[in-house]
Amino acid sequence: MSTARVLIVEDDTDLREFLLAALPHYGGFQVTCAADGIQGLIQAVEAQPDCMVIDVKMPGLDGYQLVRALRGDPATATIPLIILTALAQDRDRFTGMASGADRFAQKPIRPRELADIILAVMQIDEQARHTRLQLLLDDEEPQGGETQIGEMGV
Amino acid sequence: MNVPVQENAAEQVTINDLDTARGLSLATMIGWILILIAAIAFGGSIFANAPILVLANTPVFNTFFFCGIISLAMLGVGLRLAYAQYLTWAGRLIVGGIVCTFLLCQMLWIWDHGLDAFVLTSLALYIIPLGLAYVLNGIALLFLTAILSSLLTGLLVFAYPPFLQQTVLVGEVLSSWLITILLIWIIAMLIFASAITYNRALEKLGSLELAFKRAQQLDDLKDQFITHVNHELRTPIMTLQGSIDYLHDSWQSMRADQVQKLFAQAMRSAERLNAHLASILDVRNIEQSSQSWQATVVDVSEAFMAARSLVDPFSEYPIVATLADESFIWGDAGFLQQIFVNLLGNAIKYSPDRALITVKASRLALSTRSRTNQNPPAVIEIQIHDHGQGIPPDQIPLLFHRFVRLARDLASNIPGSGVGLYTCKLLTERMGGTINIESAGIPGQGTTCIIRLPAADRHQPERRQITRKLADRDRLAPGR
Numbered sequence: 001m002s003t004a005r006v007l008i009v010e011d012d013t014d015l016r017e018f019l020l021a022a023l024p025h026y027g028g029f030q031v032t033c034a035a036d037g038i039q040g041l042i043q044a045v046e047a048q049p050d051c052m053v054i055d056v057k058m059p060g061l062d063g064y065q066l067v068r069a070l071r072g073d074p075a076t077a078t079i080p081l082i083i084l085t086a087l088a089q090d091r092d093r094f095t096g097m098a099s100g101a102d103r104f105a106q107k108p109i110r111p112r113e114l115a116d117i118i119l120a121v122m123q124i125d126e127q128a129r130h131t132r133l134q135l136l137l138d139d140e141e142p143q144g145g146e147t148q149i150g151e152m153g154v
Numbered sequence: 155m156n157v158p159v160q161e162n163a164a165e166q167v168t169i170n171d172l173d174t175a176r177g178l179s180l181a182t183m184i185g186w187i188l189i190l191i192a193a194i195a196f197g198g199s200i201f202a203n204a205p206i207l208v209l210a211n212t213p214v215f216n217t218f219f220f221c222g223i224i225s226l227a228m229l230g231v232g233l234r235l236a237y238a239q240y241l242t243w244a245g246r247l248i249v250g251g252i253v254c255t256f257l258l259c260q261m262l263w264i265w266d267h268g269l270d271a272f273v274l275t276s277l278a279l280y281i282i283p284l285g286l287a288y289v290l291n292g293i294a295l296l297f298l299t300a301i302l303s304s305l306l307t308g309l310l311v312f313a314y315p316p317f318l319q320q321t322v323l324v325g326e327v328l329s330s331w332l333i334t335i336l337l338i339w340i341i342a343m344l345i346f347a348s349a350i351t352y353n354r355a356l357e358k359l360g361s362l363e364l365a366f367k368r369a370q371q372l373d374d375l376k377d378q379f380i381t382h383v384n385h386e387l388r389t390p391i392m393t394l395q396g397s398i399d400y401l402h403d404s405w406q407s408m409r410a411d412q413v414q415k416l417f418a419q420a421m422r423s424a425e426r427l428n429a430h431l432a433s434i435l436d437v438r439n440i441e442q443s444s445q446s447w448q449a450t451v452v453d454v455s456e457a458f459m460a461a462r463s464l465v466d467p468f469s470e471y472p473i474v475a476t477l478a479d480e481s482f483i484w485g486d487a488g489f490l491q492q493i494f495v496n497l498l499g500n501a502i503k504y505s506p507d508r509a510l511i512t513v514k515a516s517r518l519a520l521s522t523r524s525r526t527n528q529n530p531p532a533v534i535e536i537q538i539h540d541h542g543q544g545i546p547p548d549q550i551p552l553l554f555h556r557f558v559r560l561a562r563d564l565a566s567n568i569p570g571s572g573v574g575l576y577t578c579k580l581l582t583e584r585m586g587g588t589i590n591i592e593s594a595g596i597p598g599q600g601t602t603c604i605i606r607l608p609a610a611d612r613h614q615p616e617r618r619q620i621t622r623k624l625a626d627r628d629r630l631a632p633g634r
Contacts, residue, residue: 014419015393021412022400057385086388108392110399 005030006118007049009040009066010084011058019053019111027115037061041069044076051122053105053114056085056096064099071100080121084109172356173292174241181244181290185233188248192229192255196222214265221258225251245291249283249299253306256280260310269311274330277307281341288345296349300342307334379557382572386430390423397423437556437573440492444584447486451610454481454490454515454534461494471502477515483534483607485585490607493581496574497538497603503568505542505600512539517609532609533587539602546595553591554579582607 006029010016016033023031032047034040037058044052052070056063063083070076083101096104103121105114199218232247256279264273280303287299311331397420405413455477466473483490501511514537545553545560552558557572575591582589587607593600 012389012393014422015389015396018393018396018400018416018419021416022396025400025404086385107388108395111396112399112403 003028003030004050004118004122005032005047007032007034007040007043007047007052009034009037009052009058009063010055011036012055019114022111023115023118026112027118029115029118037063037066040066044070044079045073048075049079051080051082051118053082053084053118054101056083064095067099067101082117082121084114177241177245177290177292178236178239181236181241181248182233184286184290185229185236185244185248188252188255189226189229189233192225192251195255195259196226214262218258218262221254221261225254225258227251228254242291245287245295248290249287249295252286253280253283253299253302256283257306257310264310269327271326271330273310274327274334277310277331277334278337280307280334281338284338284341284345288349293346293349296342296345300338303338304335307331307338375555375557378559379572382557382559383434387427390426390430394420394423394427433573434557437577440577440580444486444489444581447489447584449484449585450487451482452485452487452490454483454536457487457490458494458513458515461491461498465495465498465502471511472508473498473501473511473513475513477513478517481515481517481534482610483585483587484610485587485607486581489581489585493578493605496578500574500603501538501540501542501601503570504563505540509541509600511541513537514539518606533606534609536605536607537602539600541598541600543597544595544599545591545593545601547593550591550593578603578605 004027006023006027008016008019008023008031010019010033013035016035020031020033023029029051032043032049034043038061040052040054041061043049054063054066058066061069063085067081067083070079070081080103081101082103082105083096083099084105084107085096086107103117105117109117200222228247228251232244232251235247236244256276260273260276260279263276267273283299283303284296287295308331311327397416401408401413401416401420408416458475458477462473462475498511498513505511514535516535517532518535519532543562549560553560553575556576558576559570559572563570579589582605585607587605589606590604592602592604
C-alpha cells in the first residue's frame with residue numbers, strides 16, 4: 001500500500017510547519033502544504049491528494065469557499081475533506097457540514113487525534129467516494145455549492 | 155462604551171418627525187372635509203338667496219360674500235400648504251379659515267335676528283378650533299386660538315350695538331359669554347395637559363428604543379470579541395500543545411535540529427499567546443493606571459524615536475518623520491510613546507511593504523476670543539499618514555470602541571486585538587488632546603491619523619495639572 005498523501009491548507013505559518021513535521025510521524029502520511037485557499041485549490045487539482053485538511057479563516061478564498069470549489073470540480077469532488085476551525089458554535093458546525101466537508105475538527109486538536117481523523121475519513125469514505133463519483137458522472141452538470149451525499153462524520 | 159453626543163439630538167429629531175408626519179396627514183384630511191362643508195354651505199346660501207342678494211347689493215351681501223371668500227381661500231391655501239409639507243402655516247390657515255366661517259354664520263344671524271340665545275349658545279362653537287389647533291400645529295397655536303376665540307366671542311356679543319335687539323337681558327348675555335370663555339379655557343387646558351403627557355410618552359419611547367439599540371450593539375460587540383479571541387488564541391495553542399506532544403512522544407528519536415525547531419515553534423506560539431492576552435488585559439490596566447498621572451514636558455521627537463525603535467528596530471519600513479523643532483507637549487512620555495507605537499504599528503500592518511509612512515509634527519495656535527490674552531494656547535499637531543488600504547469613512551467611529559476590528563481585517567491574516575485605537579483615544583484624551591482619523595476608504599490613498607495635544611515650552615519645568623480639554627476643534631486656527 002503506497003503512502004497516503006495529505007494536503008494541509010493553513011495560513012498560519014507556525015501551525016503549518018508544525019503539521020508538516022508532526023503528522024507524518026503520527027499517521028505515516030506524506031504531507032504537503034499550501035499557505036492560502038488559491039494555492040490549495042491549485043495543488044489539489046495538480047496533485048490529487050488522498051485527503052485534505054482545510055483551515056476556515058484564510059484571506060482571499062476561505063475554507064468553505066475552497067470546499068465548495070473542490071466539490072464543484074469532478075476532478076476533486078471525491079477527495080475527503082476535513083474542515084479545521086477555531087469557531088465551534090452550532091451554526092459553524094452546520095455551515096461546515098453544509099458546505100460539503102466530510103468532517104469537522106475544532107482547534108486546538110492534538111496531532112495524534114488529527115491523524116486519527118484523517119485515517120478514519122480516508123478508510124470509511126472509500127465506498128461513499130465511489131457512490132459520489134457515480135452520481136456525479138450520471139448528472140448532466142455537477143452543481144457546486146449543494147450538499148453532497150456522503151458520509152457525514154460528527 | 156462611549157456614547158456619541160448626537161444620539162440625544164437624533165432622539166429629538168425622531169419625535170419631531172413623528173409629530174409633524176401625524177400633523178400633516180391630519181391637516182390634509184381635515185382640510186378637505188372643511189373645504190367641502192364650507193363650499194357647500196357657502197355656495198348653497200348664495201344659490202338660495204341669489205336673486206335677493208345680487209339685486210340688493212347690501213352690506214350684508216357684501217360682508218357675506220367677502221367673508222365667505224376669505225374663509226374658503228384660507229381653507230384652500232391651508233390645504234395646499236399641507237400638501238407642500240408646511241405644517242405650521244397649514245395649521246394656522248385651516249384654523250383661521252374655520253374661525254372665519256363660524257364668525258360669518260354668526261354675524262349673518264345677528265344681522266337678521268339680533269343677539270339672541272341661539273347666538274350666545276353658538277359661541278361654544280369656538281371650542282372646535284381649539285382641538286384643531288393642537289392636532290394641526292401644537293401648543294402655541296392652541297393658546298393663540300384660545301385667546302382669539304375669547305376676543306371674537308366678546309366682539310360678537312359687545313361690538314354690535316347697532317344690531318342689538320333687546321331680546322335678551324344683559325345679565326344673561328354676560329353670563330352666557332362668561333360660560334363660553336370658561337369652557338374655551340378649560341378645554342384648552344385639558345388639551346394642553348394631554349399634549350404634555352403625550353410628548354413625555356414619546357420621549358420615553360424614544361429613549362427606550364435607543365437603550366435597546368445600544369444593548370444590541372453591545373451584544374454584537376461581545377459576540378465579535380468572543381469570536382475574535384477564539385480564533386486568535388486557539389491557533390497558537392494548537393501549535394504550542396502539538397509541539398509539546400510531539401516532543402514528549404518522540405524526542406529520543408529526533409535529531410538535535412528537529413528538537414530545536416520544535417522548541418522554537420512552541421516558544422513563538424507561547425509568546426504570541428502572551429502578547430495577545432496582554433493587549434486585551436492591558437486595556438483594563440491602562441484605563442486604571444492612566445487615571446492618576448503627572449504632566450511633564452515631553453519631547454515629541456524622543457517619544458517618536460523610542461516608539462520607532464520598538465516597532466521597526468531594523469528600519470525595514472519607509473517611515474519618514476518631519477518633526478518641527480521645539481515640539482514639546484504637556485503630557486506623559488509613556489502615553490505618547492504608546493500612542494506612537496499603536497499608530498505606527500497600524501500603519502505598518504495595514505500597508506503594503508514598500509508603502510511610504512509619513513509622520514509630521516507641527517505647532518498650531520488656537521484662536522481665542524480674549525483680546526487680553528497675549529499668548530494664545532498652542533497645540534502640537536501630529537499627523538501619521540500611510541498609503542494602505544484605508545478605512546471606510548462610515549466605519550471610522552466604530553474603530554475607537556474596544557475590541558472592534560473591521561470585518562475585512564478580521565477575515566484577513568493580519569493579527570490584531572482591536573484595542574489599539576481605543577487605547578490611543580483613551581491616552582490622548584487623558585492628556586487633554588483630541589484624535590481624529592481621516593480616510594477615503596480607497597486602497598492606496600490610505601489613512602491619516604491626526605492628534606492634537608497641548609503644547610508646552612521647553613523652559614517650563616514646573617509640573618502642571620491638566621484640567622481643560624482642547625476638544626473644541628472649531629476654535630482652532632492654523633498658525634502657519
